[in-house]
Amino acid sequence: MGMTKIVECVPNFSEGIDLDKIEKIVNPFRGKDNVKLLDYKRDADHNRVVVTVVGEPQAVKNAMLEAMGVAIEVIDMRNHKGEHPRMGAVDVVPFIPVKNMTMTEAVELSKEFAKEAAERYNVPIFLYEKSASSPDRENLANIRKGEYEGMFEKIKQPEWKPDFGPTEVHPTAGVTATGARMPLVAFNVNLGTNNIEIANKIAKNVRFLNGGLRYCKAIGIELKDRGIVQVSMNMTDYTKTALYRAFELIKVEARRYGVPVIGSEIIGLLPMEALIDTAVYYLGVEDFSMDQVLENRIME
């Protein structure tokens, strides 16, 4: 019950088929003091596994370095095929401040990881998101463009010199991105229609890309088995673009099509604050403080 700092780390590794290899990669997150493996989800089509781990920052970083060593041993990017874009055996390593930790501290942690990983494994490392060394590098998609195969040429351009490690792609491990970011909330809103065009139009109206909410990515999705469509969102900073705001805006947009909002879903984990903000909005609670949440007081 001390003021323990807690970081979340969600590394993506380029192996989603060979269960034996996946277990080897995930193993360094098991049985360690102050490190807790919450989840790992592989996708065979993507040929990729996404691991979720939380814990004390240095302990998580060290376990992550160990897992990276294993991944580099068992993955050979020269033979890697998958639907999801990728550029390295350890494709991306996001650090997310969760408790008693500032974004600045998470940025620091990602840079320590980048430096040690580059030195230990001789892999070029790019910093992205809040850790980016230039605006071009904030968006992971920009860094990853060209993927593993294109990286051998790309890395020679001065504007794509890695932040740490050699200016040369690791032949079997490729390159890695790391950085600090806010937690993502996967929030999907269901519409009472099977018309995907309507979901697409609403998605465009609410997302940042087309003039909508700043921290909202959105696409239209068909749920064929239910005969409905959905606005599938990634909320990239729930502290600035609240869930209820996206939800109410979708209701407003849906109105012009005469389509009802019939529910929603939240995929995976989210911080309690994202939902507490929403409750406080709907109940119109005045002067609410997160210190009033019992669990926050216990965890200090």
Next chain:
Amino acid sequence: MGMTKIVECVPNFSEGIDLDKIEKIVNPFRGKDNVKLLDYKRDADHNRVVVTVVGEPQAVKNAMLEAMGVAIEVIDMRNHKGEHPRMGAVDVVPFIPVKNMTMTEAVELSKEFAKEAAERYNVPIFLYEKSASSPDRENLANIRKGEYEGMFEKIKQPEWKPDFGPTEVHPTAGVTATGARMPLVAFNVNLGTNNIEIANKIAKNVRFLNGGLRYCKAIGIELKDRGIVQVSMNMTDYTKTALYRAFELIKVEARRYGVPVIGSEIIGLLPMEALIDTAVYYLGVEDFSMDQVLENRIME
């Protein structure tokens, strides 16, 4: 990050004026391993201090026993005056299961406390709420009726024999009640009128006592400085009577008076689940699980 059980304890002591005595009573909750003093609020008119402490069940119980010893030393009920009803130096000791703990375990803990307190301090102890030995004793107000002064006669009646300790009031410490209960949520809804009659009528319609929601106590209150009135509620089991249900019901009732609901307030602490339930309702989230809340996964 183990599966630590956490209990909350909210003892009420009959001293709200003498700061030196209050500090002495509160001190046993400070500097102990696995015990965390969250808050203590004294009220001079009530002549009473309410302490909020959380921690590992045995550690909290032991600190509570120690604080009881101090309270018995410094408080003399023969001289106690205050607006709040009271029957003992240590008036009531509720134990509330907060994390990885069942209500049954909290009941057990309250009984252990009762037994040890009675033996150590020779004070009669009554079990109330979920720990009650008969339905008459569930409601604290029933046990406390007659207060300290009336207890000397009351305790002689067979139906008011204490659950632990002597069948004789402690001359300076009176008697004590202890038991396990759900966390209370103090939730007040503000109305856009200064007509207290309307607040009173709505309070009657929503509260259990008059045919309203089962786990809701409510009264009308004037906020004179703001020129408005409020339905002031005590939600006695938010897992069964959700906050949003009381809020929406008040809106429904307010409609017949043409009065708007203009906001609300939450006083003191509440468990995250009380607000997360509410967010999940308003967003219409399907199949939500509390396991999706990151903080719940960290605290396991």
